Amino acid sequence: MKRTEREKEFSQRVISRRGLLLGSVQLGIAGTLLWRLRDMQLNQAEQFHLLAEENRINLRLLPPVRGLIFDRNGVLLAGNEQNYRVVMKRDDAGDIDLVLSRLAQLIPLTEDDIERARRDMLRNRPFVPVTVAERLNWDEISRIAANAPALPGVTPEMGLSRYYPLYEDTAHVVGYVGPVSERDLEALEAPDPVLMIPRFQIGKSGVERMQEETLRGRAGSQRVEVNAVGRVMRELDRVEGTPGDNVHLTIDAKLQNYALERLHGQSAAAVVMDVETGDILALASGPSFDPNLFVRGISSTDFRGLLDNEFRPLVNKTVQGLYPPGSTFKMVTALAALEAAATDGQETVFCPGHMDIAGHRFHCWRRGGHGRVGMVAALAQSCDVYFYEMSQRCGIDKINEMSTRLGLGIRYDLPITSVSAGLNPTREWKQRNRNADWRIGDTINASIGQGYVLTTPLQLAVMTARLASNKAVLPRLLRDPLERAEREMASLDLRPEWLRLIRRGMVDTVNHQRGTAYSSRVVAEGQMMAGKTGTSQVFSITRAEREAGIRRQEDLPWNRRNHALFVDYAPVDNPRFAVAVVVEHGMGGSSAAAPIGRDITLAALNGGVPPLSAYPAPQRNRIRAEQIELEERLRAPEAMRVSRA
Amino acid sequence: MSYLEYNTKRMPAGLAKVLYVNWPLVALLIAVAGYGFIMLYSVAGGNATPWAEPQLKRFAAGLVIMFVVAFVPLWFWRSIAGLAYAVSILLLIGVEFFGSVGMGAKRWLEIGPLRLQPSELAKITTIMALAAYYDWLDLKKTSRLLWVLLAALIAVVPALLVVRQPDLGTAMLIALGGGVVIFAAGVHWAYFAAILGAGVAVVTAVLQSRGTEWQILKDYQYRRIDAFLDPTLDPLGAGYHINQSMIALGSGGWSGRGFMEGTQARLNFLPEKHTDFIFTTLAEEFGFVGASSLLLLYMLIMGVCLLSALNTTSRFGALLITGVTGTFFLYFAVNMAMVMGLAPVVGVPLPLVSYGGSAMIVLMVGFGLVQSAHIHHARLPS
Structure with a gap:
């Protein structure tokens, strides 16, 4: 548009005025920015500098090396293994599915592994490293390193992880470790900060759990510079942690292995104890499980398999299993009667095969009766009627007292989980728990280890050790390798003449022709054994079953059959070991438990598979066949090498 | 002004134009731009790649374009x-229908091998259109309602099209850049007072619409507003950028932590450290x-351009210079206010310093226009 000069001048004036105005507004804004800059950079610099440092520096805890667990001879039971693992971070990986599928082509990964890694990555913040695979070998790690460009966010790492070189042998004793759970943390008042380390593992059961404080050690620390996604850029300084202390057990790994293999195929438990010191040499609960599975994170299929197994592999039957002791309890009743002066032990009782008490007929296990028996014969032949008589004479209170004195009904303070107290029923107990008076029938049942009486295999071993040594032996599982002098146990103060009777009864049980365990006798000089069988009823055969033709135990389903028990000590003249064996639903103590007890006792005495010469000549062929089969399952001697100097 | 005087004035032509370039x-x-190269070199951990070198090339190309335009x-x-x-309005409409999506927004138009960002182009063309208008x-008629409305329409139409992409930052720059030209042209005060009032009303509406069916902005834009109002609210989420930015800025102190020694940038606590x-x-x-020295340089550019605008005899030229520099000012003022926690994170780059192609080229075209206005007006022979 053509403009006049006046208009042009006017236009220029307006633009100049407005331009200058705009300029001053802009200058004002710039001044505000400058003022803000000055405020932040000069007045608050310190504060922001501190925040920047906080951002940059991370304090990281260094996990301490966990203490090792050894058996009594220095065989490694729990160690730390260097292994390679692969961790992955979501934010570096980008497409995690793609990277995981590439990874699966390089190393063996199951669907489960991949799914778990995916889930962990999505659940955690994107920069948190998640372990995808563990225990990789050098080849696998090299393959990953070589393909690193195709695997963004994937880093190989080296670390220590727990391993149990003897696999299932000591699973119930040593236990296993696992990742710290929310519940573990809640249970602690002031949790050790080391527990917050991702993937840190603590004892979950057994000695691993009970000796956690000893084994764990103290965390070290490391100050590192991290970037925004948490990646460590460099280390600023580091203080090494203190490794945990080693733990030495009284267990003899070789005997433990033998005992467990001897129980093979059964749901059973065996305990071997030193009668003088209380050292537990073997604590075998079969079937067992591989604790290494738990360290790696057991798959749900494996775990379900363990839970659903009717032999209950996860249960430590030696201290957790509660069994009516049956006839193995008869030594208690006998001693109670002796102490109450209810009998001199020589006096005989006539056994017609039953006894009528308070309008109820109590049977002897031998329907035809034992005829006239004294205490020794009553023990050896396990005559029930004799003990019905004795218990009536001395009463339940005396039996309780003796039972406690022999170590039953007591919860032993052992560094393993789920140790049970068993049950030593008293009048008060019945009043409190059953809301009923104690009846004479209860006493009769208790006299032969039935009714309310419940014991663990460990308690039976303690009882046997106390009978063999006349000392108040207490079981122990931890051994201080520096402690040279053995513990001195208090005397049990049982009169020698009483003990002579009891021991005589136990010797005859195994070595007298009419003894219940005569077929499990030992013939080797100096290794002779004394014991007591027990068969305890779980269910009685019902009338309906009897009418259906079920008369024998074999006809019952497995889980309704009687438990088989056997306790023994050896050698007879100079007792060293006490052994207790329980075979769940094994039907007969003499047939199922006694042979196992004999073999384990002989293994303890001989330091390995017993020589055939210890067995009666007619049995040797059969025993040899059994031994050959067993030897194949035994762990190789290399695995039992002493690894401690 | 006499006829004689008029005749003595002349327009530079040919090679003489070089003498009249605004060399300061x-x-x-x-x-x-040098500040930019140094910083891009630093944030790449002391490497010319991936940012400093391409930026240098782009700036060189920009300079050439500037002189051509000039x-x-x-x-x-x-x-x-x-x-x-x-054309730019048509392109913006094209984006609406054929645009390619990236980073949650539709900003690009692909024509054969060319990748255009019409919203960048619209910044300049809107100013040109208003200056010509x-x-x-x-x-x-400058302050007559109808003619003011027409001018406002010129500024608002491209801005609205850009808001829909959605790109709030650029839309705001277009609208405000247009506003600067309208203001400089001498439109009556009352209109601006009314706009201010309307602006307050719009802000209220935007905030009120949240969570309703007629919600005006995208959720992420609301979150940015929240984070702006209180960055501590969510230090790892929406407020993260501002928090980390303020920490970095504040920890610099008087003389800074040293070249390539900034921990916040080096350790990636800073988001978009090479761009916004x-x-x-x-x-x-x-x-x-x-x-503050960079801020000073920016203000010197503003000053030099203001002088140029005051001196030119061309109304078109003066308005063009005011519009371009006004937009330029908005760029760096909003960016700085943003990183200092004084404005919401709207995605406005720091002009000539932030890494990025189209914004830099468009700016250099803008300065080319400023130079052209500076060169091409009649003046007395010196």
């Missing part, structure tokens, strides 16, 4: 202003001295 402005632009006579730019504006319009948050890196590594 060129020097200032190079100085500011030497084209101003009348040409005035005559194509309307056409350029129409007021050059054409009878001065007496590059000022933070500068402030962290060179402190108050470095940051």
